[in-house]
Amino acid sequence: MGAVLGKVETGAVQPPSRPWLLVVAGRPGSGKTTLATGLASTTRACYLRVDAVETALGRFRNDVGADGYAVIHELAAFNLLLGSNVIVDAVSPVPEARAGWRSTAQAVGATLIVIETSLTDEAEHRRRVENRTPDIPGHRVPTWQDVQHDGWVPWDVERDGARTVIATVDDSAALSTALMLVHKR
Template identity: 50%
Template sequence: MLIVFSGLPGSGKTTIARALASHLRATYLRIDTIEQALRNGGLVEVGKAGYEVANALARSNLALGNRVVADCVNPVAESRQAWQSIAEAEQSPLLNIEVVCTDIAEHRRRVENREADVPGLRPPSWQSVLDHDYQAWSSERLKLDSSLLSPAEAVRIILEHLETL
């Protein structure tokens, strides 16, 4: 099973993804962590390299029969299709989850008060979140509003949805 969390920075996806991965004892892949490790290793511009590393790790873990939770902005059709292709290649179910925060004031507060939890990673500014290229979804996904749900409630909804797959 491949579960891919998508959404803008500060939407709440990492909090929910971590809780779900812990509950499922799944392999947890966070793009922020991978990209910062690439920078720490001397790569100046990570581009899509972080996604390529995460895709390869997801595929190898799915091949082992592990559940995989991917935590990423996943902003464009190309990155979303890559996850789909991995799931298909490994004959694994795929659950796309988009996390949004419809309370703009709360979303901004989260972004502006965020403390870096990945050493060396600079948290985004509110302006960079507003300017982020985030394409509208055209495929099916489970959409969760973190301004209306606690992380525990979101995990419960996801677990209920997984039962239907």
């Protein structure tokens, strides 16, 4: 006969708390990936990066368009339905992209947390963009000129919803601020 390893208790199973979808948005080179990966490591949430999907799609065709975002929305929804918390790393430069995150969270009953990374020191922003190297095989990182003409539409709370702007000059301070948001929800 085998040994009994533990006692099984019967009774009501506590449902998991409502999962959260945390979107880290912002201009290229503003610290999104650094913040998002730090959050994912700390919280153990599922991490989804639009750049990775767009790079993979780009291996098969030149114009990826919004398809990378569509794929990430589906992956986020699937993981949220499993009860996993999800962190998305995506520029989200236009109102339609921002509205998509609200729709995804609402569709699956997840709490939405949106962070916009901000790097107001233009010289530091430019330095980061110009010194950036691809961390995904085949990924093309934007140039400073690309960032200056990337079609970023300034955030409007009425149109785009609430978000918390986090300064990213100091990576550890940015991470601490973001973690406070997660723990407050």
